[in-house]
Amino acid sequence: MTVTESESVSLLRRLVEETLDPAYVEAAERRADVVDGPARPGGWPNRLVLAASLLLIGALSTVVIAQVRSSAPQREELRRALIADISTQRADGDLLQERLVEVRDEATRAREELLAATTQGQAALDELDQAENGAGLTAVRGPGLAVTLTDAPAPEDGGDNLGRILDRDVQSVVNELWAAGAEAVAIDGQRLGPTTSIRSAGQAILVDFRPVTNPYVIEAIGPAGMFEQLLQSAAGRTLASYVSAFGLGLDVVPDDQLDLPPGTGAVVIEAEAVELRADARRRDVREEGTR
Numbered sequence: 371m372t373v374t375e376s377e378s379v380s381l382l383r384r385l386v387e388e389t390l391d392p393a394y395v396e397a398a399e400r401r402a403d404v405v406d407g408p409a410r411p412g413g414w415p416n417r418l419v420l421a422a423s424l425l426l427i428g429a430l431s432t433v434v435i436a437q438v439r440s441s442a443p444q445r446e447e448l449r450r451a452l453i454a455d456i457s458t459q460r461a462d463g464d465l466l467q468e469r470l471v472e473v474r475d476e477a478t479r480a481r482e483e484l485l486a487a488t489t490q491g492q493a494a495l496d497e498l499d500q501a502e503n504g505a506g507l508t509a510v511r512g513p514g515l516a517v518t519l520t521d522a523p524a525p526e527d528g529g530d531n532l533g534r535i536l537d538r539d540v541q542s543v544v545n546e547l548w549a550a551g552a553e554a555v556a557i558d559g560q561r562l563g564p565t566t567s568i569r570s571a572g573q574a575i576l577v578d579f580r581p582v583t584n585p586y587v588i589e590a591i592g593p594a595g596m597f598e599q600l601l602q603s604a605a606g607r608t609l610a611s612y613v614s615a616f617g618l619g620l621d622v623v624p625d626d627q628l629d630l631p632p633g634t635g636a637v638v639i640e641a642e643a644v645e646l647r648a649d650a651r652r653r654d655v656r657e658e659g660t661r
Contacts, residue, residue, distance in 0.1 A: 407621040470634060471606065506563035506633035510554045514591035514628045517543055517600070519609075520619030521584045533616030535586055542605035544568065550599040552592035554630045558582040561633035591628050614655055 485491035502508050519540065522533020540557065547555055555562045557577050566578050574581045590596060599604050600622060609620050 389658045455552070469630065469633065474632075474634075494624070504556060506566075508543055509546070509630065509632045510591055511627065511629050512553070512591040513594070513624075513626050514552070514554075514589065515597050515600075515622060515624045516628070517547075517588040517590075518619065518621040518623075519543070519586040519588070520621075522617035522619070533612065533618040535575070535584065535618060536573045537568055539609065539612075540575060540586055540588065541568050542608070543600070546600050546603045546605045547588070547596060549603075550588040550592065550596040552596060554591045556589045556630045558587055559631060563633045566633075589625075589628050589630060591630060593621040594624075597622065597624050 426502050439588055482495060485495040499508070503510075519535045522531060524531050544555055544557070544562065557568075560577050560580060560582065562577070568575070570576065575586070576582070601610075609618075612618050613620050
C-alpha cells in the first residue's frame with residue numbers, strides 16, 4: 371500500500387470515529403472553561419450597575435408616591451374652594467334674578483299706568499299682556515299636577531347608573547304635558563317658554579343654560595285630564611318601565627293650587643312703536659293746519 375493510500379485510510383477512519391470537528395471541540399472546551407472557571411472581570415460591575423439602577427428606580431417611585439400623598443390635602447382644599455366659589459356665584463346669580471324680577475315688576479306697573487290712560491294704549495296693553503302670557507313672562511296660579519323624577523340609587527359595584535334621569539326623560543314629560551293642554555310649565559321653579567331649551571352638559575341637565583338638580587320637579591297648570599293623559603302616553607309608559615327595570619323614581623300628584631313664577635328667558639328681537647292717542651291728535655292738528 372502506498373503512502374497516499376495509507377493517508378486516505380487514516381482520513382476515513384478519523385471521519386468515522388471522530389464525529390465532531392476538532393475546532394468545534396476546542397471552542398466548546400474554551401466556553402466550558404469560561405463558565406466553570408472564575409467570574410469574568412466585567413461581571414461584578416454589571417451587577418453593581420443593575421443594583422444601582424434598581425435602587426434609583428425605587429427611590430424615584432418613593433418620591434413620586436410621597437409627593438402624591440402630600441398634594442392630596444391641597445387638591446381637596448382646592449376642590450372645596452371651587453365648590454364654595456360655585457355656591458357663592460350661584461347665590462349671587464339668584465340675588466340678581468330676584469332683583470331683575472323686582473325691576474321688571476316696577477317697569478310693568480309704570481307701563482300699565484301710562485298705557486291705561488288712553489283707549490289705544492289700553493288696547494296695546496291688552497295685546498302685550500296676551501303676548502307675555504303666551505311667552506311665560508307672567509306669574510300664573512291654578513290647578514294642575516306635579517311630576518317628580520328621581521335618580522335611582524347608585525350601584526354598589528361602582529358601575530354605570532342606568533336609572534339616572536336624562537334630559538330626554540325631562541323633555542318627554544314636558545312635551546306630553548304641553549300636548550295634554552298645559553297652560554304653564556316650570557321645572558324646579560324655573561318657568562318654561564316657547565324658546566326654552568332642555569339639554570345636558572356632561573351629567574348635568576340644563577334648562578335655558580341653568581342647571582337643575584335631582585329630584586326634578588315638573589309642575590304644570592292645566593285641565594284635569596292631564597293626569598290620565600300623561601300616564602297613558604308613550605312617555606308615561608316608558609318611564610313606568612324604567613321604574614321597574616332600573617329603579618328610578620316617578621311620582622305624579624294632582625294639585626288644586628299651583629303657583630308658577632314668571633319666566634326670564636325671553637329676548638326681544640323685534641319691536642314696533644305704538645302711537646298713542648295724544649300723538650295722533652297732535653298729528654291730525656298739524657295736518658289740518660297745513661291744508
